[in-house]
Amino acid sequence: MQPNAGDAEEVSLRARLADVFYTWSWRLPGRRWRRLFAFAAAEAESALELRYAAARTESPERAALYLRHAEDEARHARILLHWARQARGQSLPDLPRAHAQLFRHLGENVFLAFVHRGERRGRRQFEAHVRFFSKRDPRLAAALRSILADEVQHERYTGELAEHECRKQARRFDVLHRYRRAGAALTYPLFAGLMALLYVLASPLSLLLGRAPRGWQAARRSTGGD
Amino acid sequence: MPAVLGVSAHYHDAAAALVIDGKLVAAQQEERLSRVKNDPSLPMNAIEACLTLGEIRSTDLDRVVFYENPYRKLERVMVSALRGFPRGTAFFRRALRSQLGDKLWVLDDLAAHLGVPRKRMHFVDHHESHAASALFCAPFGDVPHSSIAALTVDGVGEEETTAIWRLEDGRPRRLASIAYPHSLGLFYAAVTAYCGFRVNEGEFKVMGLAAFGEPRYRDAFDHFLQVEGGAFTLDRAAFADHLDGARAFGRPFVEALGEPRTPAQKWNYRGQRIQGEDARFADVARSAQDALEDALLTLAEHARALTGATHLVLAGGVALNSCANARLLREGPFERVFVQPAAGDAGGALGAALLGAQDEGDALALGEPFCADLGVPIRPATAAAIADALGLRTTAVVDPNETLAARIAGGDVIALARGRCEFGPRALGHRSLLARADDEALRDRINARIKKREPFRPFAPAMLESTAPALLRDAPNDMTPYMTTVCRVRDRSPLQGTTHVDGTARAQTVQSGPLAPLLRCMESHGLHSVLNTSLNGPGEPLAATEADAIDVLIRHKPDGLLIDDLLIERPNR
Numbered sequence: 001m002q003p004n005a006g007d008a009e010e011v012s013l014r015a016r017l018a019d020v021f022y023t024w025s026w027r028l029p030g031r032r033w034r035r036l037f038a039f040a041a042a043e044a045e046s047a048l049e050l051r052y053a054a055a056r057t058e059s060p061e062r063a064a065l066y067l068r069h070a071e072d073e074a075r076h077a078r079i080l081l082h083w084a085r086q087a088r089g090q091s092l093p094d095l096p097r098a099h100a101q102l103f104r105h106l107g108e109n110v111f112l113a114f115v116h117r118g119e120r121r122g123r124r125q126f127e128a129h130v131r132f133f134s135k136r137d138p139r140l141a142a143a144l145r146s147i148l149a150d151e152v153q154h155e156r157y158t159g160e161l162a163e164h165e166c167r168k169q170a171r172r173f174d175v176l177h178r179y180r181r182a183g184a185a186l187t188y189p190l191f192a193g194l195m196a197l198l199y200v201l202a203s204p205l206s207l208l209l210g211r212a213p214r215g216w217q218a219a220r221r222s223t224g225g226d
Numbered sequence: 227m228p229a230v231l232g233v234s235a236h237y238h239d240a241a242a243a244l245v246i247d248g249k250l251v252a253a254q255q256e257e258r259l260s261r262v263k264n265d266p267s268l269p270m271n272a273i274e275a276c277l278t279l280g281e282i283r284s285t286d287l288d289r290v291v292f293y294e295n296p297y298r299k300l301e302r303v304m305v306s307a308l309r310g311f312p313r314g315t316a317f318f319r320r321a322l323r324s325q326l327g328d329k330l331w332v333l334d335d336l337a338a339h340l341g342v343p344r345k346r347m348h349f350v351d352h353h354e355s356h357a358a359s360a361l362f363c364a365p366f367g368d369v370p371h372s373s374i375a376a377l378t379v380d381g382v383g384e385e386e387t388t389a390i391w392r393l394e395d396g397r398p399r400r401l402a403s404i405a406y407p408h409s410l411g412l413f414y415a416a417v418t419a420y421c422g423f424r425v426n427e428g429e430f431k432v433m434g435l436a437a438f439g440e441p442r443y444r445d446a447f448d449h450f451l452q453v454e455g456g457a458f459t460l461d462r463a464a465f466a467d468h469l470d471g472a473r474a475f476g477r478p479f480v481e482a483l484g485e486p487r488t489p490a491q492k493w494n495y496r497g498q499r500i501q502g503e504d505a506r507f508a509d510v511a512r513s514a515q516d517a518l519e520d521a522l523l524t525l526a527e528h529a530r531a532l533t534g535a536t537h538l539v540l541a542g543g544v545a546l547n548s549c550a551n552a553r554l555l556r557e558g559p560f561e562r563v564f565v566q567p568a569a570g571d572a573g574g575a576l577g578a579a580l581l582g583a584q585d586e587g588d589a590l591a592l593g594e595p596f597c598a599d600l601g602v603p604i605r606p607a608t609a610a611a612i613a614d615a616l617g618l619r620t621t622a623v624v625d626p627n628e629t630l631a632a633r634i635a636g637g638d639v640i641a642l643a644r645g646r647c648e649f650g651p652r653a654l655g656h657r658s659l660l661a662r663a664d665d666e667a668l669r670d671r672i673n674a675r676i677k678k679r680e681p682f683r684p685f686a687p688a689m690l691e692s693t694a695p696a697l698l699r700d701a702p703n704d705m706t707p708y709m710t711t712v713c714r715v716r717d718r719s720p721l722q723g724t725t726h727v728d729g730t731a732r733a734q735t736v737q738s739g740p741l742a743p744l745l746r747c748m749e750s751h752g753l754h755s756v757l758n759t760s761l762n763g764p765g766e767p768l769a770a771t772e773a774d775a776i777d778v779l780i781r782h783k784p785d786g787l788l789i790d791d792l793l794i795e796r797p798n799r
Contacts, residue, residue, distance in 0.1 A: 051261045054773040060611030063773050067616065071781055091488055094424065097262050097765070104271070195319040199307070206308040215457040216402045216528070224350040224581075225295070226333065 018128035026132060033088035040080035041095050046118070047073035048099040053111060056103050065157060072150045079143050106173060109163050113170035116158035123151040228586035229286055231276065232579025233269060233336060234293040234355070234571050236329045238426045240269040241572035241649075243579040243600075244276040248588030250580070252279035253600035253649040255572045258770035264427055265767075268332070269575075270339055275602050279646075284340040291582035293574035294352035296332055298384035300325045302406060310468045317469050350581050352383025352574065353542070357391040357398040359577030360539035363566045365704055367593020371396070375535035375560075377525055380542035381411030381426075388542075390529045396592075397584065401532050408459045410521060410544050412467045413451050416475035417514040421507045422487035425474055426543075432511045433549055434683045437728035438500045439512030446482035447517040456528030458521045483510050495681040498727055519550045523558055530559040537562045541577070545569040546651065548732050551711040555703060562703070565710035567598050568650030576649070598708065599656050599739070601647030602770050606792040609643075609772035613794045616780065621793045630788055631747035634660055634756060638785035639672055641761050643775045644740040647768065652709040653760035654734060655688065655741035657768050657775070659784055662723060663687040663755040669723035672757075676782045678764040687724035688734040689755040690745045697721060697755060698733055706735040724757050734758060 025031060050070035054063040077095065085092055103111045126148040133141035162170075232243040235256075243253035254276055256262075256269035277284060303325055307318040328335070333347040350358075356378040366374055376391035376398065387409035391398045414432065415425045423431050450464045464478040480486065487507050494502040526538060538560040540551065545565045555563040568576060580590060613620045623629040633640050639661045648656050659676065661668050663685075673681055686709055687697075694702045697720075698713040705711035712730040715721050725731050736742050741758070748756060761769045763782045769775045772789065779787040779794060787794040 048261050051774070051777060052259075054612075054777070055259070055261070055771040060608060061615045063612045064615035067612075067773060067777050067780065070777070074781070091490060094489070098265075098267075099260075099262065101260065101271075191323070192319055195322055196315055198322075199311070199315055199318045202304075202308060203311045206311045209305060209309055212309065212407055212462075213405045214408060214459045215404065215455060217405055219400045219402060222351050222354050222400065224348065224354070226345065226348045 014124060015128060015131075018124065019131060022128050022132050026129075033084045033092075036080050036084035036087060037092055040077045040084060043073045043077040043080060044095045044097075045099050046070075046115075047077065048097070049102055049115075052099065052101060053103040053108070057108060062108075062161070065161075069154055069157075072154070076147045076150065079147065083140055083143060106170075109166040110169045110173065112158055113162040113166040114173060116155065116162045116167075117170055117174055119151055119155040119158055123148065123155050126151055228288045228583065228588055229280065229282055230289045230291065230579050230582035230586055230588075231273065231287050231340075232291050232293065232355075232575040232577065232582060233273065234574035234578065235268050236266055236324070236332060237571055238264045238266045239570055239572045240266050240272070241568070241575040242269045242272040242276045243575040243649075244280045244282075245579045245583040245588070246280055246282070248583050248590050250576070250600065252276040253568070253572075253576055253579075254279075254602060254647070255568075255649065255767070257767035258601060258647055258774075261767060261774070263765055263767050268328070268335060268339070273340070279602070284342055287340065287342055287346065289582045289586055290336055290340065290342060290347050291578040292332055292336070292347070292349040293355040293571075293578040295349050295384050296329050299352075300330055302382075302385040306406065306468050313469055348582060348585075350578055351386075353378045353380065353386050353389045353403070354391075354398055354400070354581065355574040355577035356380065356383075356541035356569075357389070357400075357577065358581045359568070359573040360541035360545075360564070360566060361391065361393055361398055362580045362590055362592055363576070363596040364537070364539045364564045365593060365595045366537050366539075366562070366564070369537055369593075373535050374537045374539065375529045375533040376539045376541065377529050377545075378542045379410050379522070379525070379540065379544035381415060382406045382409055387411060388525065390525075390532055392533045392535060396590075398581075402528075404457055407462055407465070407468065408457075410451075410458065410518060411542065412465060412474065413460060414514065414518060414544065414547075415467065416465050416479065417510065419472065419474040420479055420483065420486045421511060422489040422491065424489075425472055429543070429547070431680060431683060433515060433547055434680075434726070435500070435508050436511040436515035436549070437684075437726050437730075438682060439505070439508030439510070441513045441516050442509040443483055443513035444516060447513045449482075450478070451517050451521060453521050453524050456524055456531070458524070493680055493682060500682060515547075515549065518544070518547065519553045522547075522550050522554060526554055526558040526560065536560060537564070539564045539566075541566070541569045541573060543570045546710065548705075548710055548712050549730070551705060552700070552713070552730070555705070555711065556700075563711075564704040565708070566596050566650070567648070567652050567654070567708040567710060569710065570651070572650065596708070598648045598650055598652075598654055599646040600649040603646045604643045604770075604772055604775065604789055606772075606790045609776060609789045609794065610792055612772055612776055613792075616776065617797060618776070618779070619795045619797050621795075623788075623791050623793050626788060626791045626793075627743045627747040629793065630660070630744055631751055631753075633786065634662055635748065635751035635753055637662060637665070637668065639668070639676060641769075641775060641778060641784045641787040642740070642744075643761065643769065643772075643787065643789045647770045650708075651760075651768075652734075653758060653768060654708065655736070655739055655744075655758065657761040657770070658741075659759045659761050660744075661757040662753065663757040664720040664753070665723045669757065672759065676763070676784055677759065678782075682727075684726040684732070685724045685757045685759050686732040686734060687721050687755040688736055688741050688745065688758040690742065691735040691737050693745075693754045694733065694735045698731070702735040706733055707737070709734045720753070721755060724755070 054066035259271035389403040700713040
């Protein structure tokens, strides 16, 4: 996909905004390893989505593309984990192991359009990160550049395969997806606070509970039901 | 034609099983299809696969049975959190989030996803599902029901962690149980976390590690896990599962055993020995394994006294401890012991489906040998097309078993995918990586390069049942076809690559199935066994589909992949 002149202007404006944002955000204390770890988690999740898609698509050609893509994403996750570990100076938590099974929920065409959007966003982010680190940490910049090269290729092939009419649906889903994630992140502190309060309010019940039973207990009836 | 679906989900290792007309037609773990190891989510992929294999639609289902009681489970979780007040704030929050988020509404969710009326949704108790999966799948057709006891030993179900059962009128009847928080599963989980492994996944590693250690910490474990009066209790101060499921052990562990191991650190392993500071973790593992085995022997003796049975079946996650199962058979009071290969939570779906079929009035065919190849099939034509698109080399071989035998005899590591995927954690020849069993260097190569796992972990040999007496000191038994036990290896047996440091092997004895013709061909190459390990990479579920198998080939680089008569190889090999 070749961007037109309007796109180029938009990208350049985006790029400038991104540079400002990342210059600030990478400098926050403890931010570097967390951000690299989050990237690694995203790449690992993407690898799982693509392996899942490879096993479900009816097209062997697409299965092959998804498998290659998944292999790249898994390699990116390893690279980013390495740099996150370096930045933290100690071991990292386990990468989360889950994915949203987008292929199943969206269907192949919208899935492809959604992946294309993600790759385009990823490519723009990595361009900004490479610019940021090129003078400050050339080795990390080189690692990110190697990932960027793959992102460009992924963006191209998914763009070629994604049907134009599915892109609107993918955009809608993307917005909804981000809204839900942001909503969950914003409401979680409220939920946690309420649960802490509920725990305190319910605590007198603990006085009624007594000790947990020990040893063998006599048989009781099964509680099957509906 | 009653069709009953059993479902386990929302803890770890979700699965579905389908019974039609009293016959088990399909069982599938969700992880194999979602590609997320131990995937706990509602197993919609597995359900779809089971329905496809049963050639029915979801609306044809007469009954859907969930493997545990979600309401009693919520009650236990709340009680447990309140008992931990005030330290259980985070646990309370997490528990309510998961219970109220998914678990409490699971029957409604299933009904909505399947388009099946809510009144067809049912549940049974967690341990009853386990008991049914063991009792109904045991190969004890010639034995009266009164002679068979079941022992279910788990982390925790609703509130039970351990129970003794027997069949009455063809239905499992609970005779006695031990309640949470006293749990052998949680005991072993704490040791797993202490040794730096992931809980609910690294328990096999602790068992393997134990063989390298001495029981130097047995006194500490006798304090943490006290066995008395045919039962056991945990010293709750030493455990933290009610505060943090991933950490699972408390301060007394650290005071008695030292600092825990940092996860993912490289092991200090050389020349079949674990050295330096890591030797302490081997000693901890050995001490814990011994304590667990002694507790299980006590439970088995109690089960024998309570039931008078001569045959024992086990289920629950702890029943996957193959070393303990071997000791139960060797030293316990039962003539025969059986553990089906999906004894963990995935097997709960199997038990739930079989119980549901009984409730529908089906007569279950009991006592027949259990066939584990219950999952999705593999299609060579699809594999060939994907391989071509990836630029891999494909060859249609005339005699696949002979080709495979020759390649293995020549020192290659070959992936084999045949027929339907196994149900349960063991690869039994349908999705396996195979190699010579007599080559220690090959074992180390597979551990380091292909499986990329801890260097101390052993591999299993598969052999014809007729050959086993010449290779093993222990006779083949009801568990050896499923790799749910270990056997002592004869001195000078050509099993150097698959014999653990303690002189045992988790041997698979084969009479039929995909490995039988291969093993016969291997005889002509002077080999009487084959190293058989699961077809996957580190942290990945067993390969199920063509794409998964090819993914293993291109990423983990075994020397070839054989799918029926199609040999796939990397071009630059």
